[in-house]
Amino acid sequence: GDSVTQMEGPVTLSEEACLTINCTYTATGYPSLFWYVQYPGEGLQLLLKATKADDKGSNKGFEATYRKETTSFHLEKGSVQVSDSAVYFCALSDGHFAGNNRKLIWGLGTSLAVNP
Amino acid sequence: ETGVTQTPRHLVMGMTNKKSLKCEQHLGHNAMYWYKQSAKKPLELMFVYSLEERVENNSVPSRFSPECPNSSHLFLHLHTLQPEDSALYLCASSQDRLGPQNTEAFFGQGTRLTVV
Numbered sequence: 001g002d003s004v005t006q007m008e009g010p011v012t013l014s015e016e017a018c019l020t021i022n023c024t025y026t027a028t029g030y031p032s033l034f035w036y037v038q039y040p041g042e043g044l045q046l047l048l049k050a051t052k053a054d055d056k057g058s059n060k061g062f063e064a065t066y067r068k069e070t071t072s073f074h075l076e077k078g079s080v081q082v083s084d085s086a087v088y089f090c091a092l093s094d095g096h097f098a099g100n101n102r103k104l105i106w107g108l109g110t111s112l113a114v115n116p
Numbered sequence: 117e118t119g120v121t122q123t124p125r126h127l128v129m130g131m132t133n134k135k136s137l138k139c140e141q142h143l144g145h146n147a148m149y150w151y152k153q154s155a156k157k158p159l160e161l162m163f164v165y166s167l168e169e170r171v172e173n174n175s176v177p178s179r180f181s182p183e184c185p186n187s188s189h190l191f192l193h194l195h196t197l198q199p200e201d202s203a204l205y206l207c208a209s210s211q212d213r214l215g216p217q218n219t220e221a222f223f224g225q226g227t228r229l230t231v232v
Contacts, residue, residue, distance in 0.1 A: 004158075036223075043225040044223040049220070103161060103214070108156065
């Protein structure tokens with residue numbers, strides 16, 4: 001079945017460092033790909049998404065490119081801030097069904113801590 | 117209020133208790149979801165409601181009983197739970213069930229449940 005694999009955390013960085021969180025997937029059909037973020041004590045929020053190959057999602061300085069050839073959707077940011085400390089989840093919406101019956105398949109999450 | 121609101125934020129219950137989790141969304145969405153988030157595991161989809169009708173039940177034990185009285189409210193009734201049911205329970209909603217034209221889910225902050 002479809003699956004998502006994320007790099008294990010925790011990831012600890014200093015402020016202004018570069019961030020990459022790896023995400024790879026296996027899927028049949030044509031999935032959409034997502035990054036969600038969960039700040040401490042809060043629910044998940046959509047950070048960015050890409051719905052087809054070569055699309056780049058971006059938001060709040062974060063970017064991820066849908067790479068079909070490498071089945072990847074790595075999350076990147078050039079300069080992280082303390083406020084970026086959170087858990088980041090990679091997910092895909094399975095593309096098995098043409099109609100409205102898709103599921104979100106989740107990675108385990110990667111915890112990021114940014115120190116001042 | 118806007119968004120998805122869950123109450124209570126924290127709940128401690130004994131194995132013989134009966135309690136309910138509440139979720140309310142003010143986004144005008146037609147689909148609502150219950151997820152279970154446990155440490156070291158991917159998010160587990162428990163139930164899906166679309167237009168107040170349960171459309172999916174992912175082999176969830178009968179000690180969890182969902183209720184969707186209208187498109188804005190979703191409950192999860194709990195009885196005779198086990199310690200391994202301790203987790204963060206997240207409610208989410210989307211405009212319609214996830215599909216090619218609707219790919220985003222909005223999450224509440226979750227209820228941290230501890231079964232003693």
